[in-house]
Amino acid sequence: HEMDVDTIWLNGEFVDWEDATTHVLTHALHYGTGVFEGVRCYDTENGPAIFRWDEHLDRLYDSAKPYELDIGHSHEELSEATLELLRREGLESCYIRPIAYYGYHSLGVSPGDCPTDVAIAAWPWGTYLGEEALENGVDVMVSSWRKHASSQIPTNVKTTGLYVNSMLAGEEARRNGYVEAIVLNKEGNVAEGPGENLFMVNDGEIFTTGPAQSILEGITRDTVITLAEELGYTVHDEAVISRGQLYTADELFFTGSAAEVTPIRKVDNVEIGAGTRGPVTEEIQGAFFDLVERKTDAHDDWFTYV
Numbered sequence: 001h002e003m004d005v006d007t008i009w010l011n012g013e014f015v016d017w018e019d020a021t022t023h024v025l026t027h028a029l030h031y032g033t034g035v036f037e038g039v040r041c042y043d044t045e046n047g048p049a050i051f052r053w054d055e056h057l058d059r060l061y062d063s064a065k066p067y068e069l070d071i072g073h074s075h076e077e078l079s080e081a082t083l084e085l086l087r088r089e090g091l092e093s094c095y096i097r098p099i100a101y102y103g104y105h106s107l108g109v110s111p112g113d114c115p116t117d118v119a120i121a122a123w124p125w126g127t128y129l130g131e132e133a134l135e136n137g138v139d140v141m142v143s144s145w146r147k148h149a150s151s152q153i154p155t156n157v158k159t160t161g162l163y164v165n166s167m168l169a170g171e172e173a174r175r176n177g178y179v180e181a182i183v184l185n186k187e188g189n190v191a192e193g194p195g196e197n198l199f200m201v202n203d204g205e206i207f208t209t210g211p212a213q214s215i216l217e218g219i220t221r222d223t224v225i226t227l228a229e230e231l232g233y234t235v236h237d238e239a240v241i242s243r244g245q246l247y248t249a250d251e252l253f254f255t256g257s258a259a260e261v262t263p264i265r266k267v268d269n270v271e272i273g274a275g276t277r278g279p280v281t282e283e284i285q286g287a288f289f290d291l292v293e294r295k296t297d298a299h300d301d302w303f304t305y306v
């Protein structure tokens with residue numbers, strides 16, 4: 001395989017990458033009944049460190065709750081397994097993918113006696129939306145697919161089954177020559193990206209959608225809100241952003257563990273601001289990367305050193 005990683009932690013053991021498989025009648029494969037996380041480990045000035053691991057792990061357990069999925073392993077066990085995995089593979093700057101799901105026993109929508117399988121994989125992963133994206137921004141399209149409503153499925157947590165909506169929206173954008181989508185909710189107001197939260201800058205103030213807009217409660221979103229407020233910005237973190245406001249925004253940017261802080265320079269071919277990374281976006285992005293690369297000693301409790 002193309003990943004230069006040999007081991008995956010699966011159900012309490014380290015197994016060879018090739019042996020980390022599941023049965024074709026696995027419940028989650030048929031019904032989307034898994035929960036997962038996306039976490040970055042940064043090769044900081046003080047050595048490799050996982051960014052906001054505790055918050056990500058807490059969210060994994062929260063994601064399991066609506067589905068009554070019993071993770072079956074303690075936080076400590078999963079943390080030790082993850083640190084051991086990174087040490088074994090000598091991974092310093094990497095992406096960590098924990099997943100827990102209803103496994104193989106019998107089929108039928110009810111998970112019945114299906115066991116919980118838990119796996120943790122990690123691999124080097126570069127810039128999520130393309131090498132140039134962080135500096136030059138990305139061109140996005142408002143998708144014709146709407147986000148699930150939070151009344152239809154918990155959108156505030158990371159359920160594997162949710163991501164068919166993300167794939168439909170994102171692939172529609174890429175099919176039409178854009179890098180990524182912006183997804184509106186069933187009210188037709190802005191929710192977020194298929195795999196990112198969305199921020200808007202207007203007249204020096206910062207706006208981002210909250211859980212009532214059917215979005216994932218992003219950890220990078222929380223980080224950026226904190227950093228922006230520390231920089232003196234007013235942040236409206238439960239904003240209702242209409243589709244029209246996307247086009248008239250001074251600046252837009254995505255946040256996510258994978259996306260980090262990615263400027264949006266065009267929406268549906270309408271240039272946002274000057275059509276390049278905006279000044280506030282650049283300032284926030286700089287603060288984010290200084291933080292995760294430990295060029296500042298602020299928020300050291302957000303780092304789990306490997």
Ligand SMILES: Cc1[nH+]cc(COP(=O)(O)O)c(CN[C@@H](CCC(=O)O)C(=O)O)c1O
Pocket residue numbers: 037038039192193194195196197215216217218219220221255256257258259
């Ligand atoms: C729908 C969605 N919204 C917002 C976010 C940002 O959340 P956070 O990572 O806690 O700041 C993510 C993370 N998307 C993950 C999965 C990406 C993938 O392609 O898979 C990620 O960024 O790791 C989402 O999937």
